[in-house]
Amino acid sequence: MPLFVISWTDRADGGADIRAAARPDHLAYVAANPGVVKLGGPFLDDDETMVGSLMIIEAADLEAAADFHANDPYRLAGLFERSQIRPWRVTIGSLG
Numbered sequence: 001m002p003l004f005v006i007s008w009t010d011r012a013d014g015g016a017d018i019r020a021a022a023r024p025d026h027l028a029y030v031a032a033n034p035g036v037v038k039l040g041g042p043f044l045d046d047d048e049t050m051v052g053s054l055m056i057i058e059a060a061d062l063e064a065a066a067d068f069h070a071n072d073p074y075r076l077a078g079l080f081e082r083s084q085i086r087p088w089r090v091t092i093g094s095l096g
Contacts, residue, residue, distance in 0.1 A: 001058045003038065003090065004065040008074075008083035009052040018079045019050055025073035036068060038095045056088060056095065 010019060030037050040055035053074070059065040065085050069075060075083070 001060060003088045003095075004057050004059055004062065004085055005088040006055045006057060006065070006069050006083065006085050007052065008080045009043075010050070010079055011081045015051070015079060015081070016049065018077050019074065022073045022077040022079060025077075029071070029073050033068065062087065 010016070030040070036057050036059065038056045038058055040053065040057075042050035043052035043054065045051045057065060057068060059068060062085065069083065069085055074080065
């Protein structure tokens with residue numbers, strides 16, 4: 001099945017509070033969709049504050065990847081300033 005990278009930048013105004021409030025639901029959403037997220041985690045600023053995220057997901061096609069992203073509790077809570085979904089292929093290393 002194809003892989004996709006979802007990357008996003010958190011809102012500067014209140015993003016940290018939105019992220020903290022939505023984090024349990026976001027993690028539950030990922031857990032409720034086993035096998036979709038292959039790798040993921042936050043982008044950090046110089047103070048190691050979470051300021052965005054990156055996920056590598058497996059989905060049938062771009063539409064399915066967009067649907068997964070659209071229903072993420074982080075997105076539903078209004079966390080993202082901007083986000084992007086792109087097809088991706090492993091060339092070096094593995095996701096094991």
